[in-house]
Amino acid sequence: MNIVLWALQVILALKFASVVYTHGLHPDSAKMERGMQRLGAVARPLLILVSLGTFLGAIGLILPAAIGVLPWLTPLSAAVLALMMLCAIGFHLVCRERAKTIVAVVLFALAALLAYGRWVIAPF
Numbered sequence: 001m002n003i004v005l006w007a008l009q010v011i012l013a014l015k016f017a018s019v020v021y022t023h024g025l026h027p028d029s030a031k032m033e034r035g036m037q038r039l040g041a042v043a044r045p046l047l048i049l050v051s052l053g054t055f056l057g058a059i060g061l062i063l064p065a066a067i068g069v070l071p072w073l074t075p076l077s078a079a080v081l082a083l084m085m086l087c088a089i090g091f092h093l094v095c096r097e098r099a100k101t102i103v104a105v106v107l108f109a110l111a112a113l114l115a116y117g118r119w120v121i122a123p124f
Helices: 001-026 033-067 075-094 098-121
Strands: none
Touching: 001 033, 001 075, 001 098, 033 075, 075 098
């Protein structure tokens, strides 16, 4: 089970790193137009905040467990990322973005599974 959880950690860290790129470092304004219109002036600062949190979460999925320092941060990072995905689900539902909602649901489920797995099934 430890190998499966490690694989899930790496996969989620890579996916969330891609979210950092697409939402914070190189946002495509054409793809984010609906959300930008809905949020107005707070859209850009919110994207930066979400990107920063996602970046820290992605690092938290790998680094503490890999170096063995504060390994409890790994399931905590997974739980916080799952919470962020719940917020993303709500946002994408309001913006009527079906495909993005489905992706957010899958990421929520995987992050929640990882948090549970590292807290209960195979802690460090």
